[in-house]
Amino acid sequence: MWQALRKPTFIIPALSAESGIAAFLTQALAIAAKDVRSEIRSREAVSGSLVFALLVMIIFNFAFDLEGEMAEVAGPGVLWVAIALAGMMGLGHVFAKEREQGGLQGLLLTPVDRGAIFLGKMTGALLLTLALEAFLLPLFALFSNVSILSPGLMVVVLMGTLGFVTVGTLFSAMAVTSRSRELMLPLLLLPVATPVLLAAVEGTRFALQGEPWSELVPPLTMLAAFDVVFLGLCPFLFEYVMEEMGA
Amino acid sequence: MIAFELPAVTPARAKTGLAILALTLLLAALVAAFVIAPTEREMGDVQRIFYFHVASAWTAFLAFFVVFLASIAYLRTKTPRWDIVAASAAEIGIVFTTLTLISGSVWARSAWGTWWTWEPRLTTTLMLWLIYVSYLILREMVEEPDRRAAFAAVFGIIGFVDVPIVFMSIRWWRTLHPQVVGSEGFNMEGAMLPALFLSVIAFTVVFLHILILRAGLERSQHEMMELRRRARWIQEGGG
Numbered sequence: 001m002w003q004a005l006r007k008p009t010f011i012i013p014a015l016s017a018e019s020g021i022a023a024f025l026t027q028a029l030a031i032a033a034k035d036v037r038s039e040i041r042s043r044e045a046v047s048g049s050l051v052f053a054l055l056v057m058i059i060f061n062f063a064f065d066l067e068g069e070m071a072e073v074a075g076p077g078v079l080w081v082a083i084a085l086a087g088m089m090g091l092g093h094v095f096a097k098e099r100e101q102g103g104l105q106g107l108l109l110t111p112v113d114r115g116a117i118f119l120g121k122m123t124g125a126l127l128l129t130l131a132l133e134a135f136l137l138p139l140f141a142l143f144s145n146v147s148i149l150s151p152g153l154m155v156v157v158l159m160g161t162l163g164f165v166t167v168g169t170l171f172s173a174m175a176v177t178s179r180s181r182e183l184m185l186p187l188l189l190l191p192v193a194t195p196v197l198l199a200a201v202e203g204t205r206f207a208l209q210g211e212p213w214s215e216l217v218p219p220l221t222m223l224a225a226f227d228v229v230f231l232g233l234c235p236f237l238f239e240y241v242m243e244e245m246g247a
Numbered sequence: 248m249i250a251f252e253l254p255a256v257t258p259a260r261a262k263t264g265l266a267i268l269a270l271t272l273l274l275a276a277l278v279a280a281f282v283i284a285p286t287e288r289e290m291g292d293v294q295r296i297f298y299f300h301v302a303s304a305w306t307a308f309l310a311f312f313v314v315f316l317a318s319i320a321y322l323r324t325k326t327p328r329w330d331i332v333a334a335s336a337a338e339i340g341i342v343f344t345t346l347t348l349i350s351g352s353v354w355a356r357s358a359w360g361t362w363w364t365w366e367p368r369l370t371t372t373l374m375l376w377l378i379y380v381s382y383l384i385l386r387e388m389v390e391e392p393d394r395r396a397a398f399a400a401v402f403g404i405i406g407f408v409d410v411p412i413v414f415m416s417i418r419w420w421r422t423l424h425p426q427v428v429g430s431e432g433f434n435m436e437g438a439m440l441p442a443l444f445l446s447v448i449a450f451t452v453v454f455l456h457i458l459i460l461r462a463g464l465e466r467s468q469h470e471m472m473e474l475r476r477r478a479r480w481i482q483e484g485g486g
Contacts, residue, residue: 178389191377237401244394
């Protein structure tokens with residue numbers, strides 16, 4: 001299965017001998033690997049959104065004087081606003097790139113389960129967003145002089161990003177086929193993802209303040225609820241979005 | 248020719264009957280809330296807003312539930328009827344969410360001394376309002392009818408996922424918002440119950456009435472578009 005990551009040639013997963021779950025995962029991974037590979041070669045989305053995220057943090061640091069106590073109070077909000085806005089830029093790219101290059105038709109015609117296409121696009125977007133965060137979090141720690149080396153924080157960031165990216169991938173597919181698509185993605189994604197972001201901000205604050213795990217349970221429960229519901233619904237709803245994407 | 252299935256017309260008599268029923272129930276709710284229900288010991292008369300606040304909130308959730316169900320029905324059947332019902336219910340849901348926010352705000356000014364506070368229940372309700380405003384903007388932005396209906400249905404289903412979390416948030420976070428209906432039943436004076444139930448029922452009937460009217464209007468619009476399309480087709484010498 002992991003071969004797909006290294007193999008640079010195009011593979012047609014449906015024709016491979018595997019079947020069932022293994023084939024589904026191979027197909028999804030092939031699509032995710034394609035997106036990651038194209039990002040590694042072009043370095044468009046991650047570098048672009050990282051610069052954007054940094055600018056957001058600079059403006060907030062200027063506005064709130066994010067040091068000491070303030071870093072723990074306002075810092076989580078600043079961090080998640082930066083992640084959400086920059087992440088949204090990357091998500092907008094997920095399908096827009098396919099459309100520009102005419103890859104959308106190919107993707108739609110690929111003889112694989114549509115859930116696998118969704119999972120593949122989503123995993124690709126998730127990996128790119130996590131890459132963005134891998135750069136952003138140390139910079140946040142450096143600027144605000146807080147420690148980010150807590151397992152609680154990592155779990156909150158992972159779970160928050162997962163929910164955000166899952167529903168973001170679905171809306172990205174919807175936005176790309178509608179009029180004024182740059183406006184569409186934030187309009188759809190922000191209201192629906194805000195509860196996820198609020199729980200993530202709450203969790204990040206507790207983690208930065210070094211609270212015990214028991215304090216982290218309510219925000220983590222909420223994040224888990226969103227992740228499970230979005231992961232369950234989105235691949236299924238994606239089928240209906242894809243039906244309307246072709247034209 | 249594209250077959251175009253339209254929602255069944257509700258007979259005029261049924262519409263009038265429902266309107267009269269709604270009006271009667273609303274009047275009864277007013278009497279129950281202002282005359283029968285006792286004055287609350289600490290908050291005084293301001294507490295009476297509670298009956299209409301809860302009724303609006305209930306109706307808003309009901310409307311969004313209708314959006315959710317109609318969205319599922321649309322994706323399953325692909326009949327425009329369900330799309331029309333979903334769009335109409337979303338609009339009405341926004342109106343009742345607005346009423347909930349305003350009535351809550353007026354009450355909070357007296358009880359908490361502020362019009363607004365960033366408390367979980369208030370924040371999530373405001374977000375719910377924003378979700379369905381986005382839903383309507385989405386409908387404006389997609390022109391092709393089948394695509395608009397499908398995208399709106401997908402968003403209507405995802406958007407509704409937030410509703411249970413609005414309910415849950417009050418238990419997950421420490422909150423200022425009163426919990427009147429808890430696990431131990433109703434946390435209020437027995438004489439207050441008729442006012443609450445009557446206003447909830449009245450608002451529900453009002454909602455049904457507006458929903459039927461609004462869906463009928465939308466249906467007429469669809470019909471007109473279809474007639475125009477046919478007229479153009481005939482003018483252009485088709486068939």
